[in-house]
Amino acid sequence: MKPEFHERYLRTWTEPDPEIRRHSIDQLWAMDGRLIVSSLGTTIQGTDDIAAHIAHVHDDKITANELRFACDQQVVAGDALLLRWSMLDPSGEAVGRGVDVVLRDGDGRVETVYTFMGVN
Secondary structure (H helix, E strand, O other), X not given: OOOOHHXXXXXXXXXXXXXXXXXXXXXHEEEEEEEEEOOOOEEEEOHHHHHHHHHHHHHXXXXXXXXXXXXXXXXXXXXXXXXXXXXXXXXXXXXXXXXXXEEEOOXXXXXXXXXXXXXX
């Protein structure tokens, strides 16, 4: 059974193998997709830059702290997905929460993600 979209999307942030992670990003994202991160106040555009950002977050935060994502809630409305998530430490305690609003194109690929950090 193929994992649901939200599982594949969250897995791109925690996948330890850089080649698999990049392949997943290329499969999920539109080539000119945009990632807008509230905590950074920045927009990252294109799969190359998005992959570089995810690799940086993975190496700097996720691997160093043995973190994983858990999906707390998802709501689908047409081509939009509201994804509420928690970042869990190895003991299962939430060390961060956020909401991603994911907009997909007609092929189901991610066009735009609005990431809001620190949401309870």
